[in-house]
Amino acid sequence: MPALRPTDYHARVLWLGSVPVSGDGVRSSPLTRVELGWAGMRDERHSGLTRPSCGRVTDQHPRGTEIRNVRQLSIVSQEELSDIAQAMGLRALAPSWLGASMVLEGLPDLTNLPPSSRLQGPDGVTLVVDMANRPCNLPGREIEQELPGSGARFKAAAEGRRGVTAWVERPGLITLGAMLRLHVPDQPAWAGFEVRPLVSPA
Numbered sequence: 332m333p334a335l336r337p338t339d340y341h342a343r344v345l346w347l348g349s350v351p352v353s354g355d356g357v358r359s360s361p362l363t364r365v366e367l368g369w370a371g372m373r374d375e376r377h378s379g380l381t382r383p384s385c386g387r388v389t390d391q392h393p394r395g396t397e398i399r400n401v402r403q404l405s406i407v408s409q410e411e412l413s414d415i416a417q418a419m420g421l422r423a424l425a426p427s428w429l430g431a432s433m434v435l436e437g438l439p440d441l442t443n444l445p446p447s448s449r450l451q452g453p454d455g456v457t458l459v460v461d462m463a464n465r466p467c468n469l470p471g472r473e474i475e476q477e478l479p480g481s482g483a484r485f486k487a488a489a490e491g492r493r494g495v496t497a498w499v500e501r502p503g504l505i506t507l508g509a510m511l512r513l514h515v516p517d518q519p520a521w522a523g524f525e526v527r528p529l530v531s532p533a
Contacts, residue, residue: 333517335449340513342441342450344505345409346426346434350376357430357469364506365432367456367499371403372432378403387465400498401461404432406450407494408441418488419481428473431494433505438513442492449500449514456503458511464493 348359349372371378382400384392392398407426412434416424426434435441435450448460466489475482505511 335514336517338513338515340438342408342435342437342511342513344433344507344509344511345436346431347505347507348427348431348433349374350430350432352376356473358473359427359430359432361427364504366502366504367458368502369499371400371499375432376430377405377432401459402496403499404458404497405430405464405494406433406435406441406458406460406497407431407464408438409434409436410439411441411492411494415485415488415492419484421478421481424474425477428477429470429493430473435511442494444495444513445515447516450497450511451501451514452503452505452509452511454503455501456505457499457501458497459500461496461498463491464496466490466493 347362347365349362349365350357350359352374365372370380377400379400381397382402384394384396384398386394387402388398407429412424412426412429416422438444442463444460446460446462450458450460466486468486470489471482471485473482474485
């Protein structure tokens with residue numbers, strides 16, 4: 332029995348980008364097409380089958396531990412980018428300032444897609460949603476370079492709107508204008524949170 336359910340939700344690819352391997356900024360450069368392999372994009376900061384663990388998973392692994400790379404791509408939605416910009420008092424935000432790999436249009440509440448959802452393209456290329464991305468100060472630094480006095484407002488404005496991280500389940504090609512179909516896990520929400528709400532570690 333299939334474990335993932337195709338939905339009627341489709342997203343259009345509006346923007347593609349790549350973060351250079353060298354440098355310490357997060358700014359991505361625009362692309363018109365992306366060939367995705369098992370390790371993600373070729374010659375990209377976040378590519379690789381494994382990666383050193385970062386602050387996102389310090390409750391599970393000491394920083395720098397080699398772990399599976401489920402953060403090959405950073406996906407954001409045009410709708411949420413507009414909401415962030417509005418909350419910051421700006422007309423618009425360039426996805427490159429956020430280090431985005433991909434901007435999608437047409438998926439409501441993209442940041443809160445169920446983990447393990449799939450986004451599948453016309454040739455079968457398939458991306459697995461790992462989890463919601465967390466706002467940090469690095470995009471704020473890029474924004475500050477372009478719009479002095481605005482960067483510090485990013486982190487709070489992006490809370491719950493930062494998009495998702497994802498990894499490649501099936502390699503293939505993604506181009507501007509391509510349509511990706513959403514598939515979601517065929518299972519109910521976990522009841523454990525109702526029995527025992529999530530608590531912070533001691």
